[in-house]
Amino acid sequence: MADISALPGFYRIAEADPERRAVIDADGTVTTFGELLARVNQVSHGLRARGLTSGDVVAGVLPNSLDAVVMLMATGQVGLYYVPVNWHLTEAEIAYILADCDAKVVVADHDHPVPGALTGTAGLAEGQPVTAPCDRSAGAVMWYTSGTTGFPKGVQRPLSGAEPEAAIPLVAWFVGEVCDLRPGDEVHLVTSPMYHSAPCAHTMFALHLGHTLVIAPRFEPAVVLELIEKHRVTNAMMVPTMFHRMLRLPAEVRDSYDVSSLRQVIHTGAACPVAVKQQIMDWWGPVLYEYYGSTESTIAFSVKPHDWLKHPGTVGRPAPGFEARILDADGEEVPAGEPGMISIKSGLGRFTYRKDPAKTASSMRGDWYTPGDIGFMDKDGFLFLCDRRTDLIISGGVNIYPAEIEAALLEHPAVADVAVIGVPDEEWGHSVVALVQPGPGPRPTVEELLEHLGPRLARFKHPRVIEFRDELPRTPTGKLSRSRVREGYLSG
Incomplete structure (x- = not known):
């Protein structure tokens, strides 16, 4: 394999090392970086042929699959917003999101048809050149919030207008600082739906670092352990309930799988009980990396395994480029150890809720964003979560x-x-x-x-x-x- 350590992201890696394995789909089909780039370029051309220009929106109602990966990377090089839609939603819920985001093209799959949507990426790719489109610029993913306190809203950030490769060195540095992920011959296991922000982001991180994606057909403890052993998986993104389910396997079943290849298992999405996390590290070794954030704030706090073992229960210190405060009901900062509302200031720039300036304004105090969680920071600056304000x-x-x-x-x-x-x-x-x-x-x-x-x-x-x-x-x-x-x- 070529040395890809200095190459800025997926597109350049695919040009330099086209035979490198990019995706092992749920059915075992292998797609190389070169093959993936060819389809990505065709779909990028196909979207432009349908009249889409920078700032327009494309939506995908797609389960984890090669098509879902193609849509991420194709929109990401022609200045489009991509909205991954939860295919478990009802027809009315999906229709609401598609209307709210003003999607000009919608792609779905055979098993989850959507009125007016294209079926898969083949139609967009057909007859289009495999060469890179001209005037490339970075797109962005616009995830929709869960909507637990009302209708879901798209979290939108301004497009840079720069070529896709411009931001990759900073992204690579950030995930390296937070998760110890580096460019190279690594293998990333996709265990969660890519319509959620963290699994989707880690899919992109993996490709931009030259890693191979292994897509699990579903989360079943034994299936995931089998994939880790078979493909020598080195990193994965999981949520705490997955750990809990794996720990429920009989000891003789757990011990029958070789998980020694794992180096980074990143978890987020919910508080992980201390006992559960400790048991997983007793089993897998000190490989659990945790971060806390939200669709709006991205990765705001992070903690590596050895720091967590010294501060059990923490979700970490502020990530590079972030500041944090704990505030009381009056907006005043509270002393260390006292619970209050978590408030975050990001160096990534501000976001807006699409078509909802009032919601955007209500979630901010100047440059500070409040995700709605209660927690406290100890004297060393490590954050401990208490709960959601709504819970x-x-x-x-x-x-x-x-x-x-x-x-x-x-x-x-x-x-x-x-x-x-x-x-x-x-x-x-x-x-x-x-x-x-x-x-x-x-x-x-x-x-x-x-x-x-x-x-x-x-x-x-x-x-x-x-x-x-x-x-x-x-x-x-x-x-x-x-x-x-x-x-x-x-x-x-």
Whole structure:
């Protein structure tokens, strides 16, 4: 293979080393960098042939696949915004996003047809040249927020107008500083849907660093472990519920897979219980890199394995180019160790919510963005999350954080999953309810679970009600959907 360490990103790497493996799709099909670049160039030409110019929007309703990768990289070199759409949404929800973003071209796949959409990238590529388009300029991905507090909105950043290669050295330096990822002959495992920001961003990072993408057909613990062993995966992006599910495999199954190739497993998306993260590192070694941020703020805090082991539970210090403050209800900074609203200032420049200046303004205090999370920073500047502001339970005037209770319950060997919510209470304002999904084997009793919590949590944090559920609702990326849990519980 060619030395690609000094080449600025995917397009230049593909020209210099066309036989390098770029994508191993879910069905095992291998696509080289040269083959991928040829299809990317054809689709870029195809989009321009349909009249799209810089600043226009293209949407993809695509599961993880070669087509999804092609759309990312094709729009990324001709100055277009690309909106990856969650194909699990209803037809009405998808239609809302497509209308809101003003998509001029929509690409879907055979299994998830969308009215008026092209099926796959073949139609865009057909008859188009494989050479690079002229007047290349960087595009951007416009992800839509989850919409937990209203209709989802696109998070939009201005286009630079520069060629795609201009920003790659800075991007490569940043992910190197945060995650120790470097250009070279590495293998990245895609485990989560690319319509979410972190999995999508890491897909692009991997290609710009010359890594090979391995696309998992779905997240199943044994399937993922098999792919790691088979392809000698060196890095991956995961969410904490994946760790939890893998730890539930019998010890003899876990031990049957060789995961020694792993060097960086980056996780984000939800708070990871300390016990779960420690068990994964006992199994895989000190390879877990964590960062905290959002679609709006990107990677705002990060922590490497050895720093986390010294500060268990932290999500890290501010990433390069970021500043952070913890504020009280009046917007005043609080002392170290005291919880408050997390506020972030980014060196990446400001974002806007597409077509919603009021929402943009309400989320900002000058140059500072508030993601809506509660946390505290210790004296060394390490951030510890408490919970989402919207999930905070106030009972008897005391703040109670569901994530803390969930982490403690997940340490019980008979608990597979848990959701803690606050429900209205005439006397206390809210009371704590835990909905527990048992693991295989004998179901624990309520008394056993409360006894388990005894040495771990103050009594006022103990759930007043514990009920059992066969399954708890989660998003495709593994985030617990507390809103659906709460709605289901209250309606029942």
